[in-house]
Amino acid sequence: MEKRIGIEASIAIAEAVGLCDADVVAAYPITPQTHIVEHLSEMVADGHLDAAFVPVESEHSAMSVCCGTSAAGARTFTATSSQGLALMHEILYIASALRLPIVMSVANRAISGPINIWNDHSDVMVERDVGWVQIFCENGQEAVDLTIWAFRLAEDPRVSLPIMVNFDGFIVSHMVEPLFMPDREMVKAFLPPFKPLQRLDIDNPISMGPVGIPDIFTEAKQVQQHLLTQAYQPIVETLGEFAKVFKRQYKPVETYRGDDADVLLLTMGAIGETAMTAVDQRRAKGDKVGLVRLRLWRPFPFEDLFRALGRIPVLGVIDRCISFGGPVGPVACEVKGALYGRKDHPLVVEFVAGLGGRDVTVTDFDKMFDALFEAKRSGKVPAPVLVGLRE
Amino acid sequence: MAYQNARPKWTELAVGTAVTCPGSSRATKTGDWRSARPVWTNEHCVKCGVCVIFCPEGCIQFQADGYPTADLDYCKGCGICPHECPTGCIRMQDEVE
Ligand code: SF4
Ligand code: SF4
Numbered sequence: 001m002e003k004r005i006g007i008e009a010s011i012a013i014a015e016a017v018g019l020c021d022a023d024v025v026a027a028y029p030i031t032p033q034t035h036i037v038e039h040l041s042e043m044v045a046d047g048h049l050d051a052a053f054v055p056v057e058s059e060h061s062a063m064s065v066c067c068g069t070s071a072a073g074a075r076t077f078t079a080t081s082s083q084g085l086a087l088m089h090e091i092l093y094i095a096s097a098l099r100l101p102i103v104m105s106v107a108n109r110a111i112s113g114p115i116n117i118w119n120d121h122s123d124v125m126v127e128r129d130v131g132w133v134q135i136f137c138e139n140g141q142e143a144v145d146l147t148i149w150a151f152r153l154a155e156d157p158r159v160s161l162p163i164m165v166n167f168d169g170f171i172v173s174h175m176v177e178p179l180f181m182p183d184r185e186m187v188k189a190f191l192p193p194f195k196p197l198q199r200l201d202i203d204n205p206i207s208m209g210p211v212g213i214p215d216i217f218t219e220a221k222q223v224q225q226h227l228l229t230q231a232y233q234p235i236v237e238t239l240g241e242f243a244k245v246f247k248r249q250y251k252p253v254e255t256y257r258g259d260d261a262d263v264l265l266l267t268m269g270a271i272g273e274t275a276m277t278a279v280d281q282r283r284a285k286g287d288k289v290g291l292v293r294l295r296l297w298r299p300f301p302f303e304d305l306f307r308a309l310g311r312i313p314v315l316g317v318i319d320r321c322i323s324f325g326g327p328v329g330p331v332a333c334e335v336k337g338a339l340y341g342r343k344d345h346p347l348v349v350e351f352v353a354g355l356g357g358r359d360v361t362v363t364d365f366d367k368m369f370d371a372l373f374e375a376k377r378s379g380k381v382p383a384p385v386l387v388g389l390r391e
Numbered sequence: 392m393a394y395q396n397a398r399p400k401w402t403e404l405a406v407g408t409a410v411t412c413p414g415s416s417r418a419t420k421t422g423d424w425r426s427a428r429p430v431w432t433n434e435h436c437v438k439c440g441v442c443v444i445f446c447p448e449g450c451i452q453f454q455a456d457g458y459p460t461a462d463l464d465y466c467k468g469c470g471i472c473p474h475e476c477p478t479g480c481i482r483m484q485d486e487v488e
Binding site for chain 2 (some may be wrong): 097098099100160191197198205206207208209210212215216218219220222226
């Protein structure tokens with residue numbers, strides 16, 4: 001039986017990793033992920049979790065240790081944020097190329113400078129192409145659930161790839177919220193023991209991570225492209241399995257009051273919750289607004305997105321990050337790319353909001369909806385909007 | 392072994408491009424990368440074994456007569472052995488076809 005308790009999301013995530021019986025945790029504490037790592041360290045020290053806790057000297061080492069332990073066949077977890085994720089960057093590619101099913105929590109935070117410890121998505125957006133499965137959570141319950149699910153998906157022999165579970169730093173990570181804490185029996189029923197596709201074993205020696213000469217490299221990259229794209233089906237299936245055991249269903253793309261909407265707004269992560277309140281308020285005034293919440297980022301859920309958009313004439317996309325000197329919003333850029341060449345595609349209005357911890361309020365969403373209605377009326381797409389910018 | 396078939400299709404690659412059979416370093420003769428080879432003058436060699444230890448390829452071995460020599464199937468011509476030899480009895484000679 002699940003118990004509903006009041007608990008900080010970070011602590012609950014650490015407990016979830018414990019329920020999954022992780023064998024190794026190698027992590028370096030960084031705000032706002034710290035509580036996860038601290039709590040896991042305590043669980044191991046107190047004998048509540050039979051795992052090796054490796055207190056590394058940097059995130060580069062954390063991810064390197066994770067590669068080694070996962071290659072040796074250990075269920076491996078780590079967590080990071082912001083500069084820490086950036087420091088892991090080069091090893092992230094190794095983990096996916098070697099098909100190591102590492103699970104990593106990322107408490108999303110801005111990348112400095114100026115120095116900033118608060119929430120946005122500029123840390124994870126630069127990691128788009130590292131070949132990991134990447135998913136975004138809206139609240140603590142989702143972060144706990146998708147952490148448990150992440151082990152199942154990553155270790156699925158059809159996938160065998162690392163996965164990042166993203167949730168907004170502070171806004172989710174430090175929130176004490178009432179959530180259903182899965183119990184050990186349920187997790188056991190959902191998550192089979194880890195059976196690696198191959199592992200480092202002195203009795204059956206193999207070399208993992210050898211050179212890939214020009215004659216091999218293209219083929220190796222095609223394998224990664226194929227695997228990550230094909231991971232979509234196992235993702236949907238295992239989310240369905242999760243729903244069977246835990247009675248909570250998560251989809252790659254969710255919509256909120258989108259069916260008869262005149263304009264839609266696309267969000268990722270926690271701001272989707274405030275956006276729902278804003279949608280309700282506008283709906284109460286008779287404005288047909290709706291929401292698309294993109295949960296799965298890699299593999300990109302093209303068909304789910306197209307279904308969610310239907311024949312909507314105007315779509316707003318909120319980015320929590322800027323691609324300087326380029327197409328401004330990385331998510332908007334991807335969405336536009338996905339829509340290219342499709343008949344009757346919507347006008348796409350770009351918003352950048354909530355940078356470096358700035359609140360995105362219901363009033364802000366109201367203004368965004370106004371801009372969407374204006375685009376619908378005029379048929380013109382405004383320049384990308386930095387929401388709340390003082391001019 | 393991953394690279395047994397020299398030009399595998401992408402569907403034929405081993406998981407994570409692992410080398411699944413030991414011994415591929417021996418099978419893959421890498422000596423042809425070399426632009427110069429070490430040549431020994433045994434006169435001054437004191438058989439100290441410094442060259443054997445310092446060779447990053449591990450391709451220098453003592454022969455039956457007690458003097459060292461390089462296995463040119465694997466020697467990359469890095470020049471470390473002449474640099475480390477305390478008696479200066481190794482020199483590098485350019486590879487000319
Ligand atoms: S280092 Fe020089 S002296 Fe020593 S064994 Fe090698 S060749 Fe001989
Ligand atoms: S040149 Fe380099 S690789 Fe060749 S035998 Fe000497 S140390 Fe070894």
